[in-house]
Amino acid sequence: MHLPDLKEAKIRTDKETEYIYLQENFPKLYKGQKYFLKTYGCQMNVHDSEEVAARLESLGFEKTETLENADIVILNTCAIRENAHDKLYGFLGRCKHLKKEKPDLIIGICGCMAQEESVVQNIMEKHKYIDIVFGTHNIYLLQDLIINKKEKQNIEVLSCEGNVYENIRYKRDSKIKAWVNIQYGCDKFCTYCIVPYTRGKQRSRKSTDIIKEVEELVNNGYKEVTLLGQNVNAYGKDLKGEINFAKLLEKVAQTKIARIFFVTSHPWDFTDEMIETIAKYDNIMPYIHLPLQSGSTRILKLMGRRYTKEEYLNLYQKIKQKIPRVAITTDIIVGFPNESKEDFNETLEVVKKCEFDSAFTFIYSKREGTPAAKIIDKVSMEEKEKRLQELNKLINQYSLKANKKYLNKTVKVLVEGISEKDSSKVYGYTDTMKLVNIEGAQEQIGNIIDVLITEAKSFSLDGKYLAKSK
Ligand code: 5AD
Ligand code: SF4
Numbered sequence: 001m002h003l004p005d006l007k008e009a010k011i012r013t014d015k016e017t018e019y020i021y022l023q024e025n026f027p028k029l030y031k032g033q034k035y036f037l038k039t040y041g042c043q044m045n046v047h048d049s050e051e052v053a054a055r056l057e058s059l060g061f062e063k064t065e066t067l068e069n070a071d072i073v074i075l076n077t078c079a080i081r082e083n084a085h086d087k088l089y090g091f092l093g094r095c096k097h098l099k100k101e102k103p104d105l106i107i108g109i110c111g112c113m114a115q116e117e118s119v120v121q122n123i124m125e126k127h128k129y130i131d132i133v134f135g136t137h138n139i140y141l142l143q144d145l146i147i148n149k150k151e152k153q154n155i156e157v158l159s160c161e162g163n164v165y166e167n168i169r170y171k172r173d174s175k176i177k178a179w180v181n182i183q184y185g186c187d188k189f190c191t192y193c194i195v196p197y198t199r200g201k202q203r204s205r206k207s208t209d210i211i212k213e214v215e216e217l218v219n220n221g222y223k224e225v226t227l228l229g230q231n232v233n234a235y236g237k238d239l240k241g242e243i244n245f246a247k248l249l250e251k252v253a254q255t256k257i258a259r260i261f262f263v264t265s266h267p268w269d270f271t272d273e274m275i276e277t278i279a280k281y282d283n284i285m286p287y288i289h290l291p292l293q294s295g296s297t298r299i300l301k302l303m304g305r306r307y308t309k310e311e312y313l314n315l316y317q318k319i320k321q322k323i324p325r326v327a328i329t330t331d332i333i334v335g336f337p338n339e340s341k342e343d344f345n346e347t348l349e350v351v352k353k354c355e356f357d358s359a360f361t362f363i364y365s366k367r368e369g370t371p372a373a374k375i376i377d378k379v380s381m382e383e384k385e386k387r388l389q390e391l392n393k394l395i396n397q398y399s400l401k402a403n404k405k406y407l408n409k410t411v412k413v414l415v416e417g418i419s420e421k422d423s424s425k426v427y428g429y430t431d432t433m434k435l436v437n438i439e440g441a442q443e444q445i446g447n448i449i450d451v452l453i454t455e456a457k458s459f460s461l462d463g464k465y466l467a468k469s470k
Contacts, residue, residue: 026143028060035061036070040087041078043228043263044199045111047179048139049076052110053171055142068098072106072146077113079194081365088113096129106149108132110139112198114157118368124153133157136199140165164203176416176446177224177259178217182210182248186230187238188266190293191304191371192336192364195230202231202238207248211255218256223414223448227252227262233269246273253281258448259414259431260284264291267315268306279323286323287433290316291331292359295350296343299336302372309350316354327357327402327432334391335364335384337377344387351394357402357432358459359395363388396458403434403456411436411461412469413451415444434461441465 035056039049052074053063064070073095078084092107099105107130113119115135123130132145135157145154164184172178185200186193214225227249229235236242243251252260260283267290278284294300297308307315319326332347351359363384366373411430415438419425425437426445437460438451444465451463 026058029147031060033061033071034064034069036064036067036073038091039076040084041080043179045076045078047181047228048136050170050172051139051168052076052142054169057171059143059146067094072108074108074110077109077111079112079116079198081362092127099129106131106146110134112136115198120155120157164205166209176222176414178222179228180210180213180225181205182227182232182235183229188231189304191302192333194367194370197369202234204236204239204242207243207251210248211251214252214255214257224259225257230264231266231269232262233265233274246271246277249277249284253284258283261287263289265289267312270315275319275322285431286326288319288326289329292350293331293333294336295347299339299343303336309346313350313353325432330356330359332359332361332391333364334361334387335379337372337375339379348391348394355398355401356395358399361388361391361395400458403458403461406434406453406461407456408453410450410452410466412448413438414448415441415446417445436461436463438463438465
């Protein structure tokens with residue numbers, strides 16, 4: 001079979017070439033060999049890994065969960081915080097060791113760290129046992145990189161923003177719920193964040209392509225989609241004549257998909273039209289992840305977040321009033337450079353006012369190349385850790401309070417599988433994204449069922465199966 005040279009071919013505009021490289025008819029050159037794929041970071045990376053897996057399988061590789069059995073290891077990396085580097089290099093140590101016993105082992109790195117110049121430099125100079133490196137923009141080159149791996153490292157990282165390409169095949173982890181990209185990259189350039197540099201500027205997919213993908217998922221029996229983007233509510237702004245996010249949501253709601261989630265929303269682009277659309281459609285779930293980052297307007301300004309504490313609180317109240325039962329979760333960074341005790345107290349105050357359903361909390365991590373990295377920070381790590389603990393204590397209190405509201409209530413849960421801790425139970429999520437462990441519903445995997453909540457903990461609920469939902 002003639003294989004076109006992918007780097008020469010206009011891969012992203014030439015659908016046919018793309019097709020050859022994505023499909024079943026790719027030669028199974030690695031039949032019988034195994035791949036180990038490890039994913040760090042956010043949902044975007046988890047979904048990218050589903051593409052990586054499909055590409056590996058197109059070459060004949062089969063999945064293994066055991067590193068020692070692998071013939072190829074791919075690490076899909078995250079760059080959002082400094083400790084991601086430590087985790088990756090720790091794991092790479094194991095891979096290097098394994099390669100001593102198995103010299104033909106192929107080791108590959110992709111994802112956000114592979115888009116960082118300093119990391120790629122480091123790999124070329126110090127980690128010569130790594131065979132292939134590719135970035136977030138050029139996963140489509142994976143098969144080519146593997147086949148053409150010669151004696152030297154095969155590194156292909158695009159520094160340009162990358163385009164949107166369609167007809168991607170995924171090896172989806174679930175047959176029940178699916179991720180659907182609606183945009184790539186981010187234009188917000190929050191001053192602490194590396195994402196706009198590693199994933200490039202915002203590129204929205206065409207709404208017609210998104211709807212086509214959702215309809216295909218419905219036809220294949222999927223019950224739930226999560227629309228994915230760094231900043232979903234800015235959807236379409238980069239395309240001429242494209243519909244906005246509220247209209248896109250509406251179009252997705254008009255397909256036959258049972259449940260729609262979307263992440264992540266930026267408070268700045270959150271419109272009244274969106275709130276109305278979410279409230280109007282039963283299949284748009286009443287769940288919103290709305291990162292606060294800080295409760296201090298002074299810090300928000302330094303972060304480049306484009307809203308004040310008051311604007312966030314107003315938006316929060318408006319959403320709560322207009323969308324009954326809505327659950328709102330958030331992200332908070334403590335210890336942004338020179339965050340004062342007063343600034344931190346304002347964050348606590350906003351948390352007390354909002355009573356979030358849950359929150360991901362982080363200590364600020366300096367990312368080279370971002371504007372915030374230039375600020376000389378006078379706050380000690382010890383102080384930041386103390387603040388994080390105090391914040392987490394408060395957050396957990398409200399998570400428990402929010403979960404307790406579900407006690408003795410009947411909720412709808414999409415059952416996803418057998419519970420890991422207790423095989424006599426199944427687990428799934430409510431329409432407000434609460435994890436529920438359920439008794440007596442073994443036969444209901446893939447169905448939306450009514451569940452009576454019998455116990456509420458900080459991070460999950462327990463319940464009893466009542467009946468299949470209507
Ligand atoms: N340090 C700490 N947390 C960060 N986040 C993004 N960049 C940083 C950083 N440099 C957090 C934000 C974002 C979440 C995905 O990660 O809270 O919403
Ligand atoms: Fe990073 Fe801000 Fe974009 Fe989110 S909106 S990805 S925090 S730059």
